[in-house]
Every structure is written in C-alpha cells, then in structure tokens.
Amino acid sequence: MERLLYLGCMIYNRFPDYELSAKAVLSKLGVKLRDFHEFSCCSSTFIPSASDEWIYLAAYNLALAERQNAAIITLCGTCTSTFKRANLMLQDEKLLEKVNSRLGEVGLSYSGKVSVNHLLEVLKEKENKIKVLVRQPLKLRVALQHPCNVFRPSYVARFDDPAKPRAMREIVTLTGAEIVDYAEEYECCGSTLLLTSQALGIGAGASKLASAQRAGAEAMVVACGNCAYLFDRHKEEIKKRNPSAELPTLFITQLLGLAFGLSREELGLDIRGVELG
Amino acid sequence: MGEQSKVCTRCSACTRVCIATRLGVPTGASVLEREDKFTCAGCWKCAEICPQGIDIYKLMMEARRKGELPESFRMGIRNILETGYAMPMRGVNAIREMYRLPPIERVKPEVVKKLLRGVSVA
Ligand code: SF4
Numbered sequence: 001m002e003r004l005l006y007l008g009c010m011i012y013n014r015f016p017d018y019e020l021s022a023k024a025v026l027s028k029l030g031v032k033l034r035d036f037h038e039f040s041c042c043s044s045t046f047i048p049s050a051s052d053e054w055i056y057l058a059a060y061n062l063a064l065a066e067r068q069n070a071a072i073i074t075l076c077g078t079c080t081s082t083f084k085r086a087n088l089m090l091q092d093e094k095l096l097e098k099v100n101s102r103l104g105e106v107g108l109s110y111s112g113k114v115s116v117n118h119l120l121e122v123l124k125e126k127e128n129k130i131k132v133l134v135r136q137p138l139k140l141r142v143a144l145q146h147p148c149n150v151f152r153p154s155y156v157a158r159f160d161d162p163a164k165p166r167a168m169r170e171i172v173t174l175t176g177a178e179i180v181d182y183a184e185e186y187e188c189c190g191s192t193l194l195l196t197s198q199a200l201g202i203g204a205g206a207s208k209l210a211s212a213q214r215a216g217a218e219a220m221v222v223a224c225g226n227c228a229y230l231f232d233r234h235k236e237e238i239k240k241r242n243p244s245a246e247l248p249t250l251f252i253t254q255l256l257g258l259a260f261g262l263s264r265e266e267l268g269l270d271i272r273g274v275e276l277g
Numbered sequence: 278m279g280e281q282s283k284v285c286t287r288c289s290a291c292t293r294v295c296i297a298t299r300l301g302v303p304t305g306a307s308v309l310e311r312e313d314k315f316t317c318a319g320c321w322k323c324a325e326i327c328p329q330g331i332d333i334y335k336l337m338m339e340a341r342r343k344g345e346l347p348e349s350f351r352m353g354i355r356n357i358l359e360t361g362y363a364m365p366m367r368g369v370n371a372i373r374e375m376y377r378l379p380p381i382e383r384v385k386p387e388v389v390k391k392l393l394r395g396v397s398v399a
C-alpha cells in the first residue's frame with residue numbers, strides 16, 4: 001500500500017529538512033511514498049483544548065488519505081496521537097455517523113480504517129533493511145529525545161514501552177552512533193510549554209540540552225518537529241539561559257541518511273546549517 | 278471535578294512525574310487540581326502513571342474547554358480557521374523551493390470553517 005507523509009504545520013513551516021530526509025531515507029528503505037499536500041492541521045493541541053469538534057478536522061485528514069487509498073506516516077508526536085485517538089473514538093458507530101454527516105458537507109466520507117503510524121514505527125519494521133544500508137558507521141555521540149505522544153497515552157499509541165521507550169535506541173544503534181545515557185533522557189522536551197510561558201519552555205530546553213551535553217553528547221536526535229522547534233529554533237534563547245546547553249539538533253532520518261552515505265544536501269543539513277563535531 | 282474527585286486519591290503519583298510541576302508551576306496534590314489548565318507540556322506521563330486509571334487527558338481537555346483560552350491558543354485557532362494550519366504558512370513555498378521540495382496547495386479556509394463551525398475565538 002502506498003503511504004502519504006502527514007507533515008503538519010511544524011514541518012511545513014519550520015523544518016523542510018525533516019521532510020526531505022524522511023523521503024530520502026524511506027525511499028531507500030523501499031517504502032512507497034506519494035507526495036500529497038492537501039492535508040490541513042491535525043487539530044492539536046489547539047482545537048481539542050477548545051472544543052470536541054477537533055475530531056472533524058482530524059477525520060477530514062484521515063478521509064483524504066482514504067480517498068487516496070493510502071496509509072499515513074506521521075513525523076511528529078501530537079499529530080500521531082491525535083489521528084490515532086480519532087480512529088479509536090470512531091470505532092463508535094454513532095460517532096462515526098455524526099462525523100460522516102459533517103464530512104459529507106465537504107464531499108468526503110470516512111470508514112474509520114486508515115492506518116496511522118509514526119515514522120519510528122515504520123523504521124522499526126525496516127530494521128533489517130537499515131542494517132544492510134548502513135555504509136559508514138557513524139563516529140558520533142548522540143543523545144536521544146523520545147517523542148512523548150508517539151508512546152503516550154499508551155491506550156492510544158499502542159506502541160513500545162510508554163515509560164521507557166526502546167524503539168529510538170534500537171534504530172539509532174544500527175547507525176553505529178554511540179548513544180549517551182543522560183539523566184533527563186526520558187523527560188519530555190517541554191516545547192509545548194512555550195505556548196503559555198516562554199520562560200518555562202526555554203528552561204526545560206536548557207535543562208535537557210545541558211544534561212545531554214554533560215553526558216558527552218555531540219548532537220540531540222529527535223523524531224518530532226515540536227521537539228526540534230524548542231531545541232533548534234530557540235537555541236539562542238537556550239544558550240543565553242545556560243551557555244553549556246548547546247547542541248545541534250538532528251532528525252533521526254538525517255542521522256540514518258548520513259549512515260547510508262547520503263550527502264548533507266540530500267538531507268537538508270546544508271540549508272538548516274547543522275554543523276556536527 | 279465531581280465524579281472524578283471520588284476516584285482520585287490525591288496520591289501525587291502524577292505530580293511527581295510532571296515536568297510543569299518540576300519547573301515550578303503551582304500544582305496541588307494532583308495535576309487535576311492545578312489552576313492553570315493550559316501550562317502543561319502534554320507529555321501525558323501523568324495519565325500513564327495514575328494508579329486509579331483516571332483519564333487525565335480527557336479531564337484536562339474538558340476543563341480547558343470550560344475556561345478562558347490563553348491568547349496563544351486563540352491565535353493558533355485563528356490561524357487554523359483562516360489558513361488551515363496553526364502556524365503561519367506565508368512564504369512556505371519559497372522556503373520549500375530552497376530545499377528543492379515541490380510547492381504545496383493549502384486547504385481552502387471555507388472547508389475548515391465548515392468543519393469547525395462550532396469553534397470560535399471571537
Ligand atoms: S495519580 Fe491519579 S489518583 Fe494520584 S493524585 Fe494523580 S490523578 Fe489522583
């Protein structure tokens with residue numbers, strides 16, 4: 001089955017290099033992707049905080065994928081959880097009917113059955129292929145930021161261990177990069193705190209990056225645009241808060257791409273200006 | 278909290294794993310008792326750890342819907358209603374071109390407004 005990347009506003013707006021590197025790596029792994037850019041916002045975190053109508057917007061995106069006869073691969077945490085939650089709730093036939101009556105007004109319908117997986121789930125399935133493709137085992141010490149909403153709430157995510165997820169470690173290990181243990185590894189990045197308090201968000205980011213740097217990391221590997229939004233887009237503010245909290249942010253597909261021998265240009269590292277070691 | 282306060286034992290398992298609490302946001306014995314329902318990282322460690330199995334996500338969202346939205350949330354919603362996305366999308370295709378990515382077409386605002394007709398930030 002063909003798959004559509006659900007990019008969402010973080011990636012469109014801030015991190016085209018995540019899209020570029022995800023496409024490059026997934027196509028190497030034999031995942032059939034079709035370019036599709038008619039989706040809207042997934043709805044989170046704004047609409048669910050204001051109204052139960054969020055499910056109409058989530059279902060709209062799922063219905064678009066269904067019309068393309070394709071499954072969805074998400075790249076961020078909250079989009080993943082939002083779509084999975086919608087699918088879970090739409091097992092209720094009454095709700096499905098209600099949602100469909102609204103979708104009908106925009107010429108769509110939805111069965112509740114489009115499969116949604118985060119990038120990490122897809123990469124996990126391709127571990128054997130990844131092993132074969134790694135051409136230059138990386139000499140790099142990295143810290144990992146596990147994307148919360150890919151694993152929690154677990155009754156929605158149904159993937160990995162919600163307290164101490166292993167998927168990212170297992171995938172990154174295949175690149176040869178050394179994964180450092182750091183005290184705050186399983187903490188949330190705190191990016192969403194920026195919405196109501198710049199100071200709290202920056203504080204969370206500074207504390208994380210400093211913790212990773214003390215452990216000897218040379219880069220922070222992420223698998224979510226929202227984590228990158230804090231670590232990369234706010235790096236100056238973070239550095240001001242704590243001068244030793246300075247680490248380049250790498251998307252997991254950029255790390256994989258480097259191990260596959262792809263160029264900085266193919267992974268968008270040149271344009272975002274990511275300098276390693 | 279009605280029904281839920283019967284179930285919550287105020288054991289503070291949730292506040293012990295809460296990043297907002299750790300960073301100093303005033304929280305009672307439970308994250309559900311926090312006055313500011315929006316200053317939250319959305320990590321849902323609280324929901325995962327609650328020994329009573331309380332659906333903290335659901336209760337938190339319900340509580341938010343009853344309160345006043347902070348300006349950042351209003352802005353996000355305004356963007357979604359007007360452009361289909363929470364973040365500003367102006368200039369996106371020029372940036373995509375730099376990355377050698379194809380241009381995108383945005384969802385029509387009429388569609389989003391129809392789907393979310395009960396949502397307003399007036
Ligand atoms: S973990 Fe659950 S039972 Fe304990 S204080 Fe928090 S909400 Fe209440």
Ligand code: SF4
Nearest residue numbers: 295317318320321323
């Ligand atoms: S979801 Fe919000 S309240 Fe719950 S632990 Fe995370 S930051 Fe705290």
